[in-house]
Amino acid sequence: MSSCGFALAPPAKKVVVYRNGDPFFPGRKFVVTQRRFLTLEAFLSEVTKSIHAPVAVRNLYTPQHGHRVLGLGDLQDGCQYVAAGFEKFKKLNCRSTGSWLALGCFCCSVFRNGDLLSPPFPLPLPRSTLLQWDTLLATLTRKADLRSGAVTKLCRLDGAQVCAGEELVSGRYYVAVGDEEYQKLPYLELLVPPGSAHRRLWYVGCGQGVKG
Structure with missing residues (x-):
């Protein structure tokens, strides 16, 4: 044929x-x-x-x-x-192209409070840094570069304030906040592409610990 x-x-x-x-x-x-x-x-x-x-x-x-x-x-x-x-x-x-989980690292994504123009930035950290809250806030201050100045608070998307590094969960979204009030805005809906698996809202209660 x-x-x-x-x-x-x-x-x-x-x-x-x-x-x-x-x-x-x-x-x-x-x-x-x-x-x-x-x-x-x-x-x-x-x-x-x-x-x-x-x-x-x-x-x-x-x-x-x-x-x-x-x-x-x-x-x-x-x-x-x-x-x-x-x-x-x-x-x-x-x-550095191996999984950050395999490297024993923590990584989340962080929005800037009140900013609906800038996408979230990744925050990869050694797990030891999570136990040093002042060091973590200093790192956030450098990366977020908020117009209001230093980052003094880190909030979940529902506005609840994170009190310690042990409460953070790898792969989730947070909002870096200065001395101003947290602004509850549609960060996820406007700054993360539709259809992304990471668009799920996770509300993690205090004391659940860091998860991979």
Whole structure:
């Protein structure tokens, strides 16, 4: 039987995608086929949801040199890529691409009080730092850069204040607050992409301890 008129589909490509600037993200594996993704934009939409990106993924880069992927044809089977929005590409440190859980670290995401324009920033910390509340607040102050000044409180999304590092839960969302009152706003709904598994609201009572 003649095979004339039948074009063979390109072979599937297996790639791993990391979040830009997040050395503790373990990477997400994807199988890219022409049947599943007709365009690069369709693939980027799936990446946004799968890696729980704080903003929509607009670009893919090679991890070491930052070469931008212009189309699905540029993807190479078995290679790694870095997903980013419109922010500057940050070189992936290959030594830190293991899971932060495997490294014995804690990581959560933090919104800035009253700010509905800035996405949450990741807060990876050694678990020992969680026991040093003043050190944790100082780290938050540097990373949050609140207009009101130093971070003096950390709140859950329902506004309840976290009293100690032992109450924090890995993978959850919190709000960094200064001396001002906590502003209960739709941070999660407006700043985290729809469909993300991390959009679930978690209300953790005091005394439950740090969880991985």
